[in-house]
Amino acid sequence: MSPVAGTHYLAGPVIAFTVIAGLALFLRWAFRSDPRRRPPADDGLLTRVATMTGRDSALALRAVLSDAGIRSTVRFPGPHRAEVLVFPEDAPRARALAAGFPST
Template sequence: MPIDAGSLHYAVGPALALVMLALIALFLRWAFASGSSSGKPVRREELLTPVATLTRRESALALRAVLSDAGIRSTIREPAAHRADVLVFPEDLERARALALSFGGR
């Protein structure tokens, strides 16, 4: 059966493809959003803060264990050789500093 020259059947396929691409783009935007419900970028104050810089990774791991025992979440960053930074969240910074000062593993 021939397609009428005035028919728009030829446009259905590309239109459907464009609609699907738009839906995928919206889904990806939602899935990979920054996590902030207001859409604002994360403020610097919400990021991890260095609490101590140590020369050995083993010392940094020991300090992390002390912080963990106190209920403080932390992580280690190694920006250079023979340097390990212990990072904590800002709300735990004062307690972590007090523990780091009493820590003898430097």
């Protein structure tokens, strides 16, 4: 047996490794994290009706909404910022109540 004839058993694993490495590089390129492609913050099923500057005012608005029979929640995305969220079917009424509410 010559040395060249004995190396044919390496061809299969070398080809398989090359295909897997190429696929890995392609997937890494295709699914890389790009800040420009990130979706905006997801509110899920809720709709933002007001952005407040204080925690107390957001909680007070939530109490007013609760008295009106509107379910709501408050999210605090950053310091000195609170967002009041409601379900979409309640959004028009909630916005009307929030329009006359002080934001600070």
